[in-house]
Amino acid sequence: MSAGSTILVLTGTYTDAIENPPVTEDEAVEAVDEMNGYQARGRVGRWHTMQASLAHEKHHLRELNDAFKFYWDNLRIQDSIELQHVSCEKFPKMDDALNEMRKFVRSWTATYMTAVKKYVELLPDKENTVPTAPDKKF
Helix, strand or coil: CCCCCCCCCCCCCCCCCCCCCCCCHHHHHHHHHHHHCHHHHCCCCCCCCHHHHHHHHHHHHHHHHHHHHHHHHHCCHHHHHHHCCCCCCCCCCHHHHHHHHHHHHHHHHHHHHHHHHHHHHHCCCCCCCCCCCCCCCC
């Protein structure tokens, strides 16, 4: 039988935003202000750690995933693709039929990606802003 453990040692007053994320509005505002003010100050603050940067980027990943899910459903892409038919008489060869279907899928892919990209570009990334879901008006 054997056992082991991992100990995370943080020095100074830095906060690990992944292990201990901000839990109050005040802490969240403090964390965002610290991260946003980094370049102006030229030094790191309590929340400006590798973990805080990673937590921030994970936040953007969640926003992107939420947008993908929202627009997939809202644009009814799955339904549209499944309703598309290709005539076996017009395209008797399987490769030709698949190429015809790919044209339709590429068109929907472009529509989908454009909608997600436009939404993500509108998301706030400044101090004192809050994340919004794509179905919210802002």
